[in-house]
Amino acid sequence: MPRIAVYPGSFDPITNGHMDIVRRARRLFDKVILTVAVNRSKNSTFTLKERVAMAKACVRGLSGVEVDTFEGLLVDYLKKRGSRVIIRGVRAVSDMEYEFQMASMNRAISPEVESVFLMPDERYTYLSSSIIKEVARMGARVGDYLPAPAVEAVRKRFSRRTRP
Amino acid sequence: MPRIAVYPGSFDPITNGHMDIVRRARRLFDKVILTVAVNRSKNSTFTLKERVAMAKACVRGLSGVEVDTFEGLLVDYLKKRGSRVIIRGVRAVSDMEYEFQMASMNRAISPEVESVFLMPDERYTYLSSSIIKEVARMGARVGDYLPAPAVEAVRKRFSRRTRP
Amino acid sequence: MPRIAVYPGSFDPITNGHMDIVRRARRLFDKVILTVAVNRSKNSTFTLKERVAMAKACVRGLSGVEVDTFEGLLVDYLKKRGSRVIIRGVRAVSDMEYEFQMASMNRAISPEVESVFLMPDERYTYLSSSIIKEVARMGARVGDYLPAPAVEAVRKRFSRRTRP
Amino acid sequence: MPRIAVYPGSFDPITNGHMDIVRRARRLFDKVILTVAVNRSKNSTFTLKERVAMAKACVRGLSGVEVDTFEGLLVDYLKKRGSRVIIRGVRAVSDMEYEFQMASMNRAISPEVESVFLMPDERYTYLSSSIIKEVARMGARVGDYLPAPAVEAVRKRFSRRTRP
Amino acid sequence: MPRIAVYPGSFDPITNGHMDIVRRARRLFDKVILTVAVNRSKNSTFTLKERVAMAKACVRGLSGVEVDTFEGLLVDYLKKRGSRVIIRGVRAVSDMEYEFQMASMNRAISPEVESVFLMPDERYTYLSSSIIKEVARMGARVGDYLPAPAVEAVRKRFSRRTRP
Amino acid sequence: MPRIAVYPGSFDPITNGHMDIVRRARRLFDKVILTVAVNRSKNSTFTLKERVAMAKACVRGLSGVEVDTFEGLLVDYLKKRGSRVIIRGVRAVSDMEYEFQMASMNRAISPEVESVFLMPDERYTYLSSSIIKEVARMGARVGDYLPAPAVEAVRKRFSRRTRP
Numbered sequence: 003m004p005r006i007a008v009y010p011g012s013f014d015p016i017t018n019g020h021m022d023i024v025r026r027a028r029r030l031f032d033k034v035i036l037t038v039a040v041n042r043s044k045n046s047t048f049t050l051k052e053r054v055a056m057a058k059a060c061v062r063g064l065s066g067v068e069v070d071t072f073e074g075l076l077v078d079y080l081k082k083r084g085s086r087v088i089i090r091g092v093r094a095v096s097d098m099e100y101e102f103q104m105a106s107m108n109r110a111i112s113p114e115v116e117s118v119f120l121m122p123d124e125r126y127t128y129l130s131s132s133i134i135k136e137v138a139r140m141g142a143r144v145g146d147y148l149p150a151p152a153v154e155a156v157r158k159r160f161s162r163r164t165r166p
Numbered sequence: 167m168p169r170i171a172v173y174p175g176s177f178d179p180i181t182n183g184h185m186d187i188v189r190r191a192r193r194l195f196d197k198v199i200l201t202v203a204v205n206r207s208k209n210s211t212f213t214l215k216e217r218v219a220m221a222k223a224c225v226r227g228l229s230g231v232e233v234d235t236f237e238g239l240l241v242d243y244l245k246k247r248g249s250r251v252i253i254r255g256v257r258a259v260s261d262m263e264y265e266f267q268m269a270s271m272n273r274a275i276s277p278e279v280e281s282v283f284l285m286p287d288e289r290y291t292y293l294s295s296s297i298i299k300e301v302a303r304m305g306a307r308v309g310d311y312l313p314a315p316a317v318e319a320v321r322k323r324f325s326r327r328t329r330p
Numbered sequence: 331m332p333r334i335a336v337y338p339g340s341f342d343p344i345t346n347g348h349m350d351i352v353r354r355a356r357r358l359f360d361k362v363i364l365t366v367a368v369n370r371s372k373n374s375t376f377t378l379k380e381r382v383a384m385a386k387a388c389v390r391g392l393s394g395v396e397v398d399t400f401e402g403l404l405v406d407y408l409k410k411r412g413s414r415v416i417i418r419g420v421r422a423v424s425d426m427e428y429e430f431q432m433a434s435m436n437r438a439i440s441p442e443v444e445s446v447f448l449m450p451d452e453r454y455t456y457l458s459s460s461i462i463k464e465v466a467r468m469g470a471r472v473g474d475y476l477p478a479p480a481v482e483a484v485r486k487r488f489s490r491r492t493r494p
Numbered sequence: 495m496p497r498i499a500v501y502p503g504s505f506d507p508i509t510n511g512h513m514d515i516v517r518r519a520r521r522l523f524d525k526v527i528l529t530v531a532v533n534r535s536k537n538s539t540f541t542l543k544e545r546v547a548m549a550k551a552c553v554r555g556l557s558g559v560e561v562d563t564f565e566g567l568l569v570d571y572l573k574k575r576g577s578r579v580i581i582r583g584v585r586a587v588s589d590m591e592y593e594f595q596m597a598s599m600n601r602a603i604s605p606e607v608e609s610v611f612l613m614p615d616e617r618y619t620y621l622s623s624s625i626i627k628e629v630a631r632m633g634a635r636v637g638d639y640l641p642a643p644a645v646e647a648v649r650k651r652f653s654r655r656t657r658p
Numbered sequence: 659m660p661r662i663a664v665y666p667g668s669f670d671p672i673t674n675g676h677m678d679i680v681r682r683a684r685r686l687f688d689k690v691i692l693t694v695a696v697n698r699s700k701n702s703t704f705t706l707k708e709r710v711a712m713a714k715a716c717v718r719g720l721s722g723v724e725v726d727t728f729e730g731l732l733v734d735y736l737k738k739r740g741s742r743v744i745i746r747g748v749r750a751v752s753d754m755e756y757e758f759q760m761a762s763m764n765r766a767i768s769p770e771v772e773s774v775f776l777m778p779d780e781r782y783t784y785l786s787s788s789i790i791k792e793v794a795r796m797g798a799r800v801g802d803y804l805p806a807p808a809v810e811a812v813r814k815r816f817s818r819r820t821r822p
Numbered sequence: 823m824p825r826i827a828v829y830p831g832s833f834d835p836i837t838n839g840h841m842d843i844v845r846r847a848r849r850l851f852d853k854v855i856l857t858v859a860v861n862r863s864k865n866s867t868f869t870l871k872e873r874v875a876m877a878k879a880c881v882r883g884l885s886g887v888e889v890d891t892f893e894g895l896l897v898d899y900l901k902k903r904g905s906r907v908i909i910r911g912v913r914a915v916s917d918m919e920y921e922f923q924m925a926s927m928n929r930a931i932s933p934e935v936e937s938v939f940l941m942p943d944e945r946y947t948y949l950s951s952s953i954i955k956e957v958a959r960m961g962a963r964v965g966d967y968l969p970a971p972a973v974e975a976v977r978k979r980f981s982r983r984t985r986p
Contacts, residue, residue, distance in 0.1 A: 784926035
């Protein structure tokens with residue numbers, strides 16, 4: 003029976019840090035489902051459709067990696083997909099407290115689900131979707147931090163402001 | 167002269183973690199006033215009236231525990247109630263920095279007021295009102311984390327979404 | 331060639347903690363430019379004009395200190411002003427993670443720019459513009475935490491609510 | 495090809511927290527090797543032989559779990575055992591900084607090795623071999639924190655001091 | 659029945675930070691017992707007798723404060739002294755993880771015992787017995803950080819090295 | 823008058839992370855004195871003479887950088903050398919608490935001295951002299967983390983153990 007891991011997130015947009023975690027997770031499990039949260043209440047910069055399209059373009063060519071979406075309880079989604087493993091990338095110590103909280107809650111709801119924390123490459127320690135958008139908004143080039151399909155999307159979204 | 171401690175918070179809604187702190191505080195002081203912040207600016211999930219009603223229903227049967235509300239400076243409220251002790255539950259290291267900041271400010275305004283930090287039962291280390299609402303919104307059962315009166319209120323509020 | 335350091339921030343309003351960092355930075359560099367972020371998206375309590383006016387009134391009399399504003403990428407602003415040094419005050423451990431993230435991003439965009447972290451006087455460890463506004467809003471006196479020009483502005487802004 | 499994970503440590507002595515991590519790791523991987531560090535320089539309370547004996551007695555009955563020892567570089571040991579996965583239990587935020595440091599170093603030496611962080615049951619958040627020895631030394635009962643074979647060993651070692 | 663709190667520590671030597679916590683604890687409880695740990699294994703700079711003498715000289719004149727010593731389990735000592743409250747001063751976020759660990763262990767052994775965390779004056783945030791000894795050893799004056807009886811003892815102990 | 827900064831440490835041995843900080847500091851100040859602590863009490867792996875020789879070999883060719891040693895109070899050393907600036911590299915959040923403590927103590931002794939915190943390149947975030955020695959002791963190659971003169975010294979010291 004293949005071991006399936008689920009890697010949930012907003013991916014708004016997907017970054018090189020996310021891609022690094024996908025590859026690491028894939029070496030540990032037979033299949034990795036990168037699943038984009040619908041997030042009805044939270045405002046996202048890109049629509050669900052855009053976020054999924056970017057992620058799909060990025061994982062093209064990676065065998066055993068699928069892109070999907072989920073809404074509602076993550077542990078319900080895992081059950082539906084036949085997975086018992088949640089992948090989380092932890093970049094920094096301050097991430098951990100929230101991660102422990104979520105892992106604890108997920109475990110309480112579904113004791114058979116395990117949260118697995120992976121550390122991205124050091125180059126991505128200080129990288130996040132929000133900081134990339136913050137600097138892109140001000141006109142910085144972000145090609146070093148994003149996979150090509152996301153670079154394009156970010157450039158279009160923030161093209162109003164051009165770099166001096 | 168009885169020693170009175172004030173336990174302030176949003177209690178939106180009151181959780182088992184809050185109840186644990188109330189009981190611990192009560193063993194240290196003659197009277198504990200659980201006081202619900204009015205929070206005009208901050209959006210709360212439940213109205214002040216609802217939050218007070220839940221808290222009152224939960225402390226029923228606990229002697230020496232009173233539910234009240236406050237608006238404005240907490241230290242002014244303490245003076246009015248004849249208390250010099252603020253109770254704060256600290257679940258995790260990351261809580262502490264904000265707590266130190268608030269305690270420091272309160273002490274600067276009213277040097278005679280002391281902030282007392284208590285640690286809840288380990289079972290409640292990763293528990294907060296907001297995470298409970300987050301999972302309740304998605305359809306999870308929250309009976310293990312909330313006292314009965316709060317369970318009922320949370321269920322009604324989030325009943326639109328049913329668990330699959 | 332004079333060494334110029336840039337001290338960026340919202341200064342909404344400027345506090346005694348900010349003034350302490352300005353003085354420390356000035357002892358290290360020939361010139362310190364306190365530069366107020368325009369922050370179009372983020373809601374500030376005081377307008378850009380008000381924040382600049384307060385800062386200017388506060389640095390009056392300090393030689394080698396200038397007040398300016400910036401919009402867009404901070405590192406672009408530094409280049410324009412002929413500076414390679416960003417000053418950041420770090421009050422507490424929890425500040426550092428965000429600071430490392432910003433410094434890392436700035437360094438990636440402009441490798442010649444160095445972020446220099448200074449520690450304010452211990453009296454200002456738990457002081458921030460937002461906590462001062464929080465207590466001022468509730469009617470507390472804030473004269474111990476703000477320089478005189480800011481005290482006046484804060485008092486006017488929050489005068490609707492009077493202290494009991 | 496079976497997926498093998500290595501769980502290294504001093505296990506001086508093995509605790510219920512360690513056992514919890516072993517079980518969680520075993521649900522993720524086909525085989526888990528609990529490997530006891532030889533630690534020539536560091537003083538351990540129990541000899542290598544004792545630590546191995548305790549661990550072996552504890553994992554008896556768990557299928558797919560083996561006890562071994564290692565000396566020298568952990569990543570060399572992994573290569574020898576045909577594993578690419580290091581399991582680490584992370585109880586608290588403060589653990590993470592050291593863990594990131596070790597994971598980073600191991601990754602630099604052997605890029606194909608992945609460190610996988612798992613969170614033990616909340617009951618074990620504040621549990622460590624050293625704190626158990628500290629309280630056992632003073633006469634406290636430690637049966638709630640240790641598996642039976644370790645309880646016996648700890649009792650004998652610290653029996654000089656009896657509880658009043 | 660008077661409420662008795664126990665304030666345990668090495669007090670090697672007692673500092674102004676410790677004295678600040680004693681005074682704060684005394685405002686909360688009827689009696690505070692400052693109890694010096696015997697610490698047979700751990701090397702202390704001052705003997706138990708010296709540490710007790712310093713502490714006694716410092717609390718002279720404070721009503722409701724007693725100096726004592728303890729050996730073995732702290733919770734056993736509390737029972738003997740009729741106390742259910744442990745006072746701990748927490749200066750900084752990094753203190754908290756160890757404090758939570760100890761509080762958790764004490765609670766597991768004696769559920770009726772409560773650990774109460776107090777925050778010292780900001781001036782003492784970065785103060786500890788060990789850092790004072792470190793700088794005294796190198797010849798710095800330490801009169802601002804220690805109560806008079808401790809200043810004298812520290813000066814004698816480190817008098818070999820004189821300040822240039 | 824040239825601005826002189828002092829960069830103190832054990833440098834046991836000097837790493838690429840230290841060298842990175844030296845270069846960053848040199849861009850901010852006219853002269854940087856890398857000063858090796860004598861550390862009589864603390865056991866160092868390399869003698870003072872060896873640590874100084876390694877550092878000297880590493881800074882050869884860097885203009886405006888000097889290697890020296892100091893004993894006793896760092897702030898006394900600064901006065902002797904005509905410097906008012908202490909440089910500290912901060913790799914991670916957990917470093918900061920100790921750094922704040924030392925900076926606070928130094929400031930109390932010599933208010934005119936300023937501690938300046940710099941962030942090394944991300945590649946060195948998880949690098950320290952002690953972790954390098956730990957892995958070198960077990961036979962790992964450390965050429966990526968140390969400047970050439972230190973690589974040689976470390977290899978000789980730990981040559982007893984050869985890599986399998």
